[in-house]
Amino acid sequence: GAGVSQSPSNKVTEKGKDVELRCDPISGHTALYWYRQSLGQGLEFLIYFQGNSAPDKSGLPSDRFSAERTGGSVSTLTIQRTQQEDSAVYLCASSTRQGVSTEAFFGQGTRLTVV
Amino acid sequence: AQSVTQLDSQVPVFEEAPVELRCNYSSSVSVYLFWYVQYPNQGLQLLLKYLSGSTLVESINGFEAEFNKSQTSFHLRKPSVHISDTAEYFCAVSRGGGFKTIFGAGTRLFVKA
Numbered sequence: 001g002a003g004v005s006q007s008p009s010n011k012v013t014e015k016g017k018d019v020e021l022r023c024d025p026i027s028g029h030t031a032l033y034w035y036r037q038s039l040g041q042g043l044e045f046l047i048y049f050q051g052n053s054a055p056d057k058s059g060l061p062s063d064r065f066s067a068e069r070t071g072g073s074v075s076t077l078t079i080q081r082t083q084q085e086d087s088a089v090y091l092c093a094s095s096t097r098q099g100v101s102t103e104a105f106f107g108q109g110t111r112l113t114v115v
Numbered sequence: 116a117q118s119v120t121q122l123d124s125q126v127p128v129f130e131e132a133p134v135e136l137r138c139n140y141s142s143s144v145s146v147y148l149f150w151y152v153q154y155p156n157q158g159l160q161l162l163l164k165y166l167s168g169s170t171l172v173e174s175i176n177g178f179e180a181e182f183n184k185s186q187t188s189f190h191l192r193k194p195s196v197h198i199s200d201t202a203e204y205f206c207a208v209s210r211g212g213g214f215k216t217i218f219g220a221g222t223r224l225f226v227k228a
Contacts, residue, residue, distance in 0.1 A: 033216070042124075042220030043205060056215060091159070095216065102147065102209045104216050106159040 002026075004107035006092050012113045013082055021077040021110045025094030033095075033104065034067055034077050038088040046090075049075065082114045117142040119208050121219035129227050130198055136191040136222045138180075138206030148189040149207040149216070150180055159205065165189065176200075201226045 005024040013019050025032050034046040045059035049069045060066070064082075069075040079086055089111050093104040122137040140146065150162040163174040170182040180191045189206060203223045209216040 031215075035218070042121075042203075043218045045218070048215045050215070093159075102211055102214075102216060103149065103161050103164065104151075104159075104207070106151075108158045 004092055004094050004105050006090075006107035006110050008110060009108065010111045010113075012115060015084060015114055016081055018078065018080045019082055019112065021079075021090050021092075021112070023075045023077070023092030023094075023107060025073065025075070025092070026096075026105055027073075029094035029096050029105075030072065031095045031102075031104075032069055032075050033093040034075070035091040035093070036088045037091060037109070041088075043091070046077070079112075082112075084114045087112055087114045117146065117208050117210070117217050119206050119217050119219035121206055121222050123222050124220065125223045125225065127225045127227060128196055131195045133194050134192065134196050134200075134224065136204050136206075136224065138189045138191065138219060140187050140189065140206075140208045140217075142187075142208060142210070144210055146208045146210055148180070148182060149209070150174075150178070150189070150191050151205040151207060151218075153203045153205070153221075155202065162191075162204070196224070196226050198226050198228060200224060 007022045030051045032049040036044040047067045048056040064080045067077045089109040091109045093106045095104045118141045120139045128134045148165040151159045152162045153159045163172045165182045173179045178193045203221045205221045206219040
């Protein structure tokens with residue numbers, strides 16, 4: 001696609017429910033990132049996928065968080081048993097491995113509200 | 116391991132005043148440096164980048180950043196800010212293709228009339 005697409009744009013869920021957030025990266029981009037941006041906070045790195053390599057999960061805050069990337073393209077971030085502190089904007093970004101530019105292109109984010 | 120430090124979480128400034136947003140990085144290898152901007156209620160977008168060559172890079176809206184290898188810095192400057200520059204600014208560092216880009220925590224620039 002023309003840009004990184006995230007869905008849904010907004011999600012309200014009840015505490016304790018599971019949620020899935022989707023990211024469609026730019027076609028051909030091998031790198032995909034998930035970040036979390038809480039109100040008034042900066043970017044919190046969650047997970048990084050690069051091609052067929054094992055993902056860098058070092059930023060996942062707890063085992064309630066997981067992510068997968070199918071076929072090297074679409075990625076899903078799953079949050080199980082959501083808590084109110086999970087409320088944030090979840091951002092996805094992708095970049096190409098080709099060359100040195102490695103500019104990251106960001107989606108518009110999914111605003112998650114846990115009530 | 117690489118890291119990025121943005122020394123100021125918030126920078127309030129009056130319109131038409133100069134501003135500097137500070138960014139320092141640590142890396143044992145050569146890096147590429149980026150500034151991203153996030154306007155209110157919008158996604159992040161690239162503002163400018165340093166890859167090689169001239170250490171001074173500029174954006175289309177009057178911002179500039181200078182790569183200083185000896186001080187491991189990539190500070191962002193603008194000689195005269197506008198209300199529309201109010202946004203959050205993120206510094207980032209990368210080793211290049213195949214390696215994770217590391218982002219700083221961000222600096223919120225608030226331009227007052």
